[in-house]
Amino acid sequence: MRRVAITGLGLVSSLGHDVESFWNATRDGETGVAPTTIPEGDKLTARMVAEVKGWDGAKALDRKLLGLSDRFSQFAVYAAKQAVDDSGDMPRDNAAIIIGTGVGGAVTLDESYVRLYRENQQRIHPFSIPRLMANGPASLVSLAMGITGPSFAVSSACSSSNHAIGLAAGMVQRGEVDAALAGGAEAAITYGGIRAWEALRVISPDVCRPFSADRKGMILGEGSGMVVLEDMERAKARGAHIYAELAGFGMSADAVDMVQPSMEGAARTIKTALNAAGMNPDEVDYINAHGTGTPANDPTETKAIRTVFGDAADKLLVSSTKAMHGHALGAAGALELIATLGAMNSGIVPPTINFTEADPECDLDYVPNKARERQVKSAVSNSFAFGGLNAVLALRAAP
């Protein structure tokens, strides 16, 4: 089996449209959360969101492809271009593209429905279908970059990115492709979409405070993160910068509840990822938590970490960067992987911001409010989705 190197990174987020801005912001504990700018946003209760600011789709696509794209695809193409440039020499003919999304082309759908149902217009844009389809990002990335290998979308709500990255790593590992572009994309901050989240009562009215006793819920985000995965030997031979080895991947289903998280499912998935990586729990320095800031997730995730790591849990740093970049749903795992790689490459672990008060049920070191210096040789990034679908990545410093 081949080993898998991560050799290129790219992203679009509420904390900036490039990796360096994002790393600096997560290290400095900045927030991308602000009142929404979407049409009719002033009618919402949950008005605080982590939107991508100052976006211009023409940054990503030429005029023709731009007309065929939804906002989430534009994010993905722009992130993919950065990742490929960053990797230096990614093969185009024998590379896969796997991009997760939780929702698909929500902005297109929302705009179409406004025209039809509210404005009583008779027609909607003729490219609504190619714009909104969930494989829009994968297709447009392949078109824009001339990559001709296996390409498709995966969907598992908040775990979509990690599933995409894990599957792509498996293809590289087994020698099915020499490289892969993998990650996630989401742009689901629409009036209808936020109303639906409000109805589920998991959105915070102000800020996201993961693991803090007074946490009130999550803050929606958007964006895209993309990574280039490559055969380790190929990456070494060409002298590529290797951000880390993608050493292990675990996935499982809770089969317990559609929305309530399961401690057992989360623990099983982390264990699977560590086993796949051949990593002992006491080797792990940092966990980028799923850490949504909902009452249910954070204690459940804490218990899962304690179950897997035992006494070693007390030496671990655990942080949720969602408080800064928002919960980007299908893009969350990719943004968080890139945040984790930032920690591994800088020796500075990003904080959990907005932390005010310890919760007896959340008793790990969450790196509250201020980044911490720590050499991170091994790390884990968790995603636990609605629908009980879990995907966890295990990373090891470049050899």
Added chain:
Amino acid sequence: MPMSDIKDRVKDILAEECAVDRAALTNEARLDDVGISSVDMVQVIFAIEEEFGISIGDGDIGLEIETVGEVTDAVAKVIADAKAGA
């Protein structure tokens, strides 16, 4: 709007929607030759419908249309028919 203005406006829309040189859009120019595909035409028809507040059916601008002049004539006819019907 006079028919000549309508036809000029249709050419403007063709140029804008398909990102092609307006000067190349003579009546005789073939859509293929100036780089306008059938998928581009889907977008063009949508823009024309929006601009003139008309509805263009599949039979009005069909696959047999080959030149810019045929497009402008077809749009002018739909607008004239709509007026006559009104």
